[in-house]
Amino acid sequence: MSISGSGPRPPTIADVARVAGVSRTTVSHALNGIGKVDPRTRERIKQVAGELGYRPNLRAQRLRRGQARAIALASSMPFAVAGGPSRLGFYMEVAAAAAESALVHDYALVLVPPVMSGSALYSVDIDGAIVVEPDVDDAAVSVLKERGLPYVALGRPVAPDEDASYVDLHGGLVAELLLAHLHEQGARKPALFIGSGSRHSSVDARAAFERAAGTYGWEPIVATAPETGGEDAGYEGCAALLAEHPGIDAICALVDAFAVGAVRAVRDSGRSVPDDVMVVTRYDGLRARTCEPPLTAVDLRLDRAASDAVDLLLGRLRGETTGTRVVTAPEPRVIARASSLRGTATR
Numbered sequence: 092m093s094i095s096g097s098g099p100r101p102p103t104i105a106d107v108a109r110v111a112g113v114s115r116t117t118v119s120h121a122l123n124g125i126g127k128v129d130p131r132t133r134e135r136i137k138q139v140a141g142e143l144g145y146r147p148n149l150r151a152q153r154l155r156r157g158q159a160r161a162i163a164l165a166s167s168m169p170f171a172v173a174g175g176p177s178r179l180g181f182y183m184e185v186a187a188a189a190a191e192s193a194l195v196h197d198y199a200l201v202l203v204p205p206v207m208s209g210s211a212l213y214s215v216d217i218d219g220a221i222v223v224e225p226d227v228d229d230a231a232v233s234v235l236k237e238r239g240l241p242y243v244a245l246g247r248p249v250a251p252d253e254d255a256s257y258v259d260l261h262g263g264l265v266a267e268l269l270l271a272h273l274h275e276q277g278a279r280k281p282a283l284f285i286g287s288g289s290r291h292s293s294v295d296a297r298a299a300f301e302r303a304a305g306t307y308g309w310e311p312i313v314a315t316a317p318e319t320g321g322e323d324a325g326y327e328g329c330a331a332l333l334a335e336h337p338g339i340d341a342i343c344a345l346v347d348a349f350a351v352g353a354v355r356a357v358r359d360s361g362r363s364v365p366d367d368v369m370v371v372t373r374y375d376g377l378r379a380r381t382c383e384p385p386l387t388a389v390d391l392r393l394d395r396a397a398s399d400a401v402d403l404l405l406g407r408l409r410g411e412t413t414g415t416r417v418v419t420a421p422e423p424r425v426i427a428r429a430s431s432l433r434g435t436a437t438r
Contacts (some may be wrong), residue, residue: 102143104408161199162404163215164189165231166223167318168205168290180347181374181393185223185245186414188397196405203231212238218408221245228288243403245396247291256407256416258400261423262295265389266343268425269371270303272387273341276369276433280310281341282332284325284349287315292373296345309430312336318346325352333360333368341369341431347378350386354430369431381429384429396420 108115113136121128121136128136139145160329164186182205190200199216203211205223212220212234213280222231224246235242244257244294253400266283283300285293297313304311314332325348333339342357344350350372357368364370364384372379375388399418406412 102145102147106143107136107145109141110143111136115179125169149180160197161201161208161215161217162401162408163195163201163217163220164213164223165203165212165220165235166205167226168224169317169321180376180378182223184376185397189221189401192401193359193400193405197399198405200403210234210297214385218244221397221404222255224290224292225246225250225255227251241407242406243400243407244279245400247295248293249289254415256403256414256418257411258396258418258420260291260391260396262291263299265373265391265423266296266299267303268318268389269373269387270300270307272425272427272431273369273371274307275305276341276365276368276431278309278341278369280312280336280338281343281369282312282314282336282339282347284314284316284328284332284342284344284353286318286346286349288318292345294337297345297375300343300412312339316349321348321353321360322352325349326356327352329353329356330360333357333362339368341371343371345373346371347376347386347388351378353384354384354386365429365431365433367435369433371431375426379426379428382430387428387431389423390426390428391423392421 104115104118108118110238113132117128117132118136121133122140138279166182168182186200186202192431201215201217211279212231217240219241220235222229222244225232225244225248227250232242242255245286245421246260247257247262248255270281281294285296301311303309307389310339314328316328325344328349329352332342342353344353350370353370354364357364357370362368371387373389378388379388398422402414403418
């Protein structure tokens with residue numbers, strides 16, 4: 092099959108129809124899984140299309156269906172938390188897993204940089220979005236609602252009137268696991284250090300710490316800092332904690348950037364990690380693994396959680412699910428490392 096002067100041309104739907112002995116409409120319906128086509132005819136058409144090397148025009152399909160066949164991953168998290176200098180943090184781990192899952196269903200994933208999620212979502216051509224750990228009055232959520240686009244959340248939404256479906260990242264359980272680990276390692280006066288926003292991870296961790304303080308007989312010492320401050324905020328916040336509460340022997344800094352800053356502050360105060368002050372964090376990412384000493388953190392099973400979020404969103408787009416749905420991510424587990432292991436106290 093060729094056109095004079097232009098070399099070989101790709102096969103068209105008309106070529107498939109001619110070889111299969113059916114109409115173009117039948118070919119279109121068979122390859123797109125629509126209409127009433129006899130199963131044997133559908134298989135024969137698919138076989139012919141494969142033998143000819145036919146590839147459908149995706150742009151034309153999208154125009155006909157009024158679909159972009161693309162979903163976005165968005166977040167109002169500050170980049171200091173979502174990515175950091177390496178650009179390989181929490182957000183990118185979610186993105187890699189979500190992109191793979193979306194492609195399995197023939198959808199593309201549009202990655203919106205966290206700092207730009209509010210404004211960029213006005214212009215991207217998408218069918219819906221996954222919003223990572225939305226805050227109260229979340230900028231990304233506001234734009235999606237304004238555009239009338241469906242979305243799901245990765246992490247429990249915290250806005251009082253929010254009814255979006257979401258994948259539960261076990262905010263309270265993660266904190267409970269870290270605090271139980273600190274107790275096992277001999278912590279007697281730990282402090283909780285969280286972001287000053289209202290994301291579920293901070294809200295749930297504070298509640299979990301208050302429960303643990305009652306159970307273990309701890310003083311409920313809690314400090315906050317803006318997530319935008321990154322490692323510097325962790326350093327300054329931890330330095331202030333140690334000055335105000337010199338007896339602190341452990342810091343649960345949920346934001347990994349805060350935890351790295353906390354390790355520096357402990358050392359600059361003349362103390363050591365973990366013998367004098369243990370440090371643990373929530374996300375088992377590059378920061379936790381490359382910190383010195385390496386940080387005890389939690390495997391959040393983000394690969395599975397991101398895939399679940401994609402499935403939840405695509406179910407909405409296909410009209411298979413209605414109302415608010417909650418999918419529970421696989422249970423997290425603590426990855427104990429040198430920042431909290433105290434030799435004889437280690438089990």
